[in-house]
Amino acid sequence: MRVAQALSSKQTDEFAKPGRLVEVRFVKGQSLSLTASRLLALMILTAGGDAWRDVPHRMRKADIRRGHKGNERISDMLEELHRTLFAEDDRSWRGRKATRRFSLIQMSKEEVEDEDGAESGWIEWEFTPDARKLIQESETYAVLNRQAVLGFRSSYALKLYEIGALRIHRRQPTWRCDITALRAALGIAPDVYKDFAQLRRKVLQTAKSEIDQLAHFRVEWKETRQGRAVAEVEFRFEAKDAPAQIGTVDELDRHSAGRRARREGTVEQLLIETPDTIAPVGKAKGGTTPGAVARAATDDEPSGERAAEVSSIVKQLAGRMNASDAGPRPKFASFPSGSLRWLGGEEFLAVGRSHGGGWDIDMIAEAYRGHMGDRLAKLSGTKLQKSWQGFCESYVTRKGRPT
Template identity: 65%
Template sequence: MAEPAEFEQQDGADEPQVRSMRVAAALTRKGGDEFVKPGKLVEVRFVKGQSLSLTASRLLALMILTAGGDAWRDTTHRMRKADIRRGHKGNERIVDMLEELHRTLFAEDDTSWRGKRATKRFNLIQASWEEVEDGDRETGWIEWQFTPDARRLIQESQTYAVMNRQAVLGFRSAYALKLYEEGALRLHRRQPVWKVDVVGLRAALGIDLDKYKDFAQLRRKVLTVAKAEIDQLSHFTVEWTETRRGRAVTDIEFRFVPKGAPAQIAAVDELERHSTGRQARREGLVETLVNTDPMISPVEASEPVAGTEVASVLKKVTAALAASDRGRDTANEAWARFPDGPLHFGVTEQAARAIGVQHGGGWDVDVIADAYRKHMGDRLAVLSGKKLERSWKGWCETFANRRGRP
């Protein structure tokens, strides 16, 4: 598809003739969740034995998003700490992520002063500044400057990956995020196939040579996990074939396939849902819940909103009651019965409150408990022990998924 006319406009006389920066500037003006990562930054490989954690990878993506069309310039960029924390109250993790970015080395093929083949090692972040808050304030900004090598790679990039901010922040595997970047880059090039040997794959994804030595482990722990997340959250799916020499896998060919409109809409819907229950939805462990909750109106129940799905374990627990001996699980006294009043005092109340705080998505725990009692009705009187605990936890997750953040 040809680039939109607005992407071809230059922002100033000193703007380099780099398409990736023109597109980045246009997407910044447009707003929304899409942003550009220059191709050479996607393809730069980690130095042997080094890689970025998931949180540091996300921060680097946010830095590139924030810098936009000015990422190539010799200047500082800035971002609010609140845009990085994403709900975490403390800023100590930001310090760890910045320091990790500073010390992580990348590599590229180059030539020495004698014209010989050489490997060049460099950082992407040259300097950073973090505001020191007064007292317990959780406000503030960070500033940073990309290294000359990073800016050079950006200026040399004639191709780029268009990525989605919500998808980047939604991944739970650093390997999934890196493979997502590789796929987004190749789809834009109209070359949806990436053939790489096992050594190159490890370098690209940042997998230590001493980790997952058996390819069966690498397939199970890295590729299968990455594929599941990408297929669920991105605008494309990924498949791969393996080439063997004898019994050993030597090469992998990845194929990135754009999704059709319905599947893309489903991915967008998933990104808008709370992350709680995402793995269960991905693995098909969710079922549509018939509206028996008096708190939900018929109009709400007729619409496909997040939260009309519930972990199948909840349904199985409640359905199994009819066939059970109706006996109470006295082995766990803390869950002998569900409390009738506020979840404040008492062993059971405190245990139920802890689960509600952890899995209730920020909603008032007593509000969740009232809805739970109404939904369960007479069934709650015969539910106890581990079954009650699992049922309550499943309801808290369902409540949060259905209503989103308060």
């Protein structure tokens, strides 16, 4: 709960869910729908470090609805949370092994008269004593991302994401279970996916594809067989490297429309015919660049020889740009020595803007030149492009994003 309080004070998308609440299993034949699972996650997020206290918690309906205009589904979700039972291993009054069954929500109120419009509606709820005790006594926690939780389209993927987030930072980030425990943990009804091949295709593979796209880790699993039947499954959760995590953050910031197509690689690309070369720019005689011309033109009003010199430079540059023997400049032929915003650095500027995380592109370029040294002169073409892009991504990883 101290961790939950600390995360809440930072006002970020991250929140803590108690480990025992993650590991609690559904009673056989019961499970939460995706929308109800999301609502429960939002309740944990909203309650924060006070989730274990015997006090009511409140949340705006607008924070639940997201893009939907109506509130009709909120009542269904609350009722589903009330009637769903969870189970946990316990001891009886005689000290024998027992199964304890309980619900998580004991009371909820939903405003039905929104005098100021739908945006002003609120809900109020209280956790059951069993739920509060479970939350208070939990010694482990999973750090979840609100955008990721709301981005999942499979309730099984969301549940496996929570299990992975609970284990990712352990010395052995694995979870091993038999098929019965797997079905209970994910809430898979006993009458569906009876064949493991179906369960693998419809549940595990779907969950993996979503987790690999939206979570800060990846998931793999290994099946152990007894004869021809799968007896156990061992899941392994592996943290993503820095470039992959940046890609995940970018994906979470994008609209959910088209997310599945991007995941499956079936996005239709808009192709615009562009040459692999840049229109010739060239330097004026004596190595004068357009930047030099710009600086000269912005100096004090030229007069006499100074004015004649500026006029000559402009004419030479214009003549060079229009010369019949000035061939096109290959893209990424060499890294510019000056500002990437000058003519001749367009392709490098575009890469910096896409992968530089909002930092000043010329500042990254200066750091890149210092990092590469003499090696920079040996790179060109695709190798130079990938080297520059990789440095921009690593720069953001080291520095974070500018505030």
